Amino acid sequence: MAGSLYPKLRDAIKGERPIALATVIEGPHLGSKMLVTPDEVDGSLGDEDLDRVVSRDVLGELAAGRTGIRRYGSQGQARADDVAVFIESFAPPPQMLIFGAVDFTAALARVSKFLGYRVTVCDARPMFATKQRFPFANEVVVDWPNRLLDEVGSSLAERDAIAVLTHDAKFDIPAITSALHTDVGYIGVMGSRRTHDDRTKRLIDAGVTNDELARLRSPIGLDIGGRTPEETAISIVAEIIALRTGREVPALTNTEGSIHR
């Protein structure tokens, strides 16, 4: 027997549209379901009041990307335990924006894709910014990174990431200052210690504050001694994971001395 909720859930997940599924896993109407998107509620958990309370909670869980069990009274009462509802959020994939179309970009695009990011590569040079060079990118944009951020910057949030791999002041400075105007959770900037020091001066000259500088992970990545583009890509995504989980790990931002010893 086929229902109508699963096809809707499947299409939303495939279309990368945010959706959450609420299922009664204990209590009356076991297995009854509700699908919730920011625009629409489908299905029912068997009680109008319960539906109203749960759909409101589900929207909050979806916005936070959380999955877990919540308990209610049979008519949605708080501090009751008649009904257990499993709420599963299907948020669209987080975004990884990579600025600069270099060898490191190809490796980072591939690793980011592997971790579930939607990957965009952006470089102003049409000769380098091609889909052929970055088959793992969802999108390759030929433009200045700051102009791309004018368009998409407002959609960036805590779980998204920007990696600035150009290490050319001409592109870096406007890209970084634009990135600092977004709510993106991670901004990593590539370059040697010398490049980093020079860039920091230029950023300060461009009006970037100390608080803003503290948001940058520069030089980008963890201090794991990576050398190849692939190893560097791993050190970058590992840094992103460590920042999310709050683990203390040696990051190039906090260590000194030559990056390649």
Added chain:
Amino acid sequence: MKELLTDLDRWQRQDKAIAVARVVDLDGSGPRLPGAAMAVNEDGEVAGSVSGGCVEGAVVVEALEVIETGERRTVTFGYSDDEAFAVGLTCGGTIHLFIEPLDW
């Protein structure tokens, strides 16, 4: 669930009865977070996973019973130290699975 969609689509096109098991809760350390899912069809074919391979065999048995009876159930797997051949998680955690037919 996302990694199951291709197999679920194929099985539905073949009119196979399907059960889906989802991790709904976790106590202590466990390999997969709530939301991890595994699907089983009436022929015993499997897609996805709910642990590091520790309990999948037992989940297939439970899922086939769910397909047979049409009844949803919650199943809990815990630590398997005291009985050498019992099904459980070697990591010491406990996972709670909700298993139901894909009839919705």
